[in-house]
Amino acid sequence: MSKFLYASIGRKFLMSVTGIFLLLFILVHLTINLLLIFDDSGALYNEGAHFMVTNPAIKIMEPILALGFLVHIIWSLLISWENYKARPVKYKKQDLSVASSWASRNMLILGALVFVFLVIHLANFWWKIKVSGHDLLNQGLEPGADMHNTYLLVSTLFKTSWFYSLLYILGGVLLGLHVTHGFWSAFQTIGFSNKVWLNRLQTVAKVYAVVVALGFAIIPLYFMIKF
Amino acid sequence: MADKILKKLYIEVWRQNNAKAKGKFETYTIENISTGTSFLEMLDILNNDLIEKGVDPIAFDHDCREGICGTCSLYINGRPHGPDSAVTTCQLHMRKFKDGDTITIEPWRAKAFPVIKDLVVNRSAFEQILQAGGFVSVNTGGVPDGNAILISHEDAEESMDAASCIGCGACVAACKNSSAMLFVSAKVSHLAKLPQGKVEAKARARNMVAKMDELGFGGCTNTQACEAECPKSISISNIARLNREYLSARFSE
Numbered sequence: 001m002s003k004f005l006y007a008s009i010g011r012k013f014l015m016s017v018t019g020i021f022l023l024l025f026i027l028v029h030l031t032i033n034l035l036l037i038f039d040d041s042g043a044l045y046n047e048g049a050h051f052m053v054t055n056p057a058i059k060i061m062e063p064i065l066a067l068g069f070l071v072h073i074i075w076s077l078l079i080s081w082e083n084y085k086a087r088p089v090k091y092k093k094q095d096l097s098v099a100s101s102w103a104s105r106n107m108l109i110l111g112a113l114v115f116v117f118l119v120i121h122l123a124n125f126w127w128k129i130k131v132s133g134h135d136l137l138n139q140g141l142e143p144g145a146d147m148h149n150t151y152l153l154v155s156t157l158f159k160t161s162w163f164y165s166l167l168y169i170l171g172g173v174l175l176g177l178h179v180t181h182g183f184w185s186a187f188q189t190i191g192f193s194n195k196v197w198l199n200r201l202q203t204v205a206k207v208y209a210v211v212v213a214l215g216f217a218i219i220p221l222y223f224m225i226k227f
Numbered sequence: 228m229a230d231k232i233l234k235k236l237y238i239e240v241w242r243q244n245n246a247k248a249k250g251k252f253e254t255y256t257i258e259n260i261s262t263g264t265s266f267l268e269m270l271d272i273l274n275n276d277l278i279e280k281g282v283d284p285i286a287f288d289h290d291c292r293e294g295i296c297g298t299c300s301l302y303i304n305g306r307p308h309g310p311d312s313a314v315t316t317c318q319l320h321m322r323k324f325k326d327g328d329t330i331t332i333e334p335w336r337a338k339a340f341p342v343i344k345d346l347v348v349n350r351s352a353f354e355q356i357l358q359a360g361g362f363v364s365v366n367t368g369g370v371p372d373g374n375a376i377l378i379s380h381e382d383a384e385e386s387m388d389a390a391s392c393i394g395c396g397a398c399v400a401a402c403k404n405s406s407a408m409l410f411v412s413a414k415v416s417h418l419a420k421l422p423q424g425k426v427e428a429k430a431r432a433r434n435m436v437a438k439m440d441e442l443g444f445g446g447c448t449n450t451q452a453c454e455a456e457c458p459k460s461i462s463i464s465n466i467a468r469l470n471r472e473y474l475s476a477r478f479s480e
Binding site (some may be wrong): 004007008009010011012013079082083085086087088089090091092093094095096098099100101104105107126181184185188189190191192193194198 | 252282302304308331333335336338339388401403404405406408436437439440443444445446447448449450451452455456462464466467468469470471472473474475477
């Protein structure tokens, strides 16, 4: 089995499986996030956030998700290094734009940028909610409410900081670009593609990418414009 | 109508004496080239000039010069087989260039394809991959048996499409990872689609992929550059099939 995970297709298989898992996670994450803009009192989003930290199924999934990210990142570095070594002498003149998409050639860079965003994002919210705690989390709640005011933490960041709002919009766009290629590529790698399905998967990939990019970008935009 | 004449061209080409020598680019000028000239004929004319001047002619691979044999190569102006689609270098014509152009010619670049001299690379890595499993070694019977085994039209067509691979290596040259996946997938697919090839399908996929990895080709990241630059337009749906064949072979071990 270890030999399989080191073979070229085996490595890609792991990227693909973790990638599809992360694609599913993004959809769940986006769905919860969109509650932010449908109820300005924040009660709906706080319920959603409370569910995500207390539901046992989600609790089980959290370390699995972290593992998914970790494997996806480590294997991407491994694959990129192996692929870099396969051409010791580079071309002097290369015209790649005719034959392949920019996103497909720059998955490592896009992934790295998404990773940088992810670290900032975790520091902004996850760290404060799960580890360090924050004053805003305990304000504005009804007495005796057994939950955090996550809405206040999130909305305050977007209302007060143009920098973070723009960063989160950029993060959504980068993720969208990453998955325009990643989505269909994951299915191609596990063999779920042929001449007919390739076009279908690439169309769905574009739709998925637009939904994700717009969906995540619209939230800081909403707070920037409305408040 | 007579072909137009390109009055002057600058040919920037990779010169390397032998496999171990350090190579470098040299620029030559060539005059009065008809746009009807094929790219390789242009190089022949340039080589005639060089020989007359006492310069070592440029070594490049060529054989049938009609796009069938897969011998010609060349990375021209940043693209394998040059600025035309679905053709080999021998089918590329000078009408694709303009007067005064600088044309950069490089050999295929890949760890698994070392340069032998100038623009000639050693592509025997492809042969080694084929030797690892690109054949049918079971007894498939005589001629009448061949007709007795029915094959659907779609399967026959897909198999023939995959079999049109001429093994030129443009897929490796085009790929940012120097991956040979399109070649290997074509060679696996044209047998996997036929009943004669199914008997050894699992061992074939396993062994050919293992050999491909061993020879130092990169992995596939689905950029589709190989399909776009392939002179025979081999589809990347073959790569999906190879992934399927390989994964099912490994999981059934």
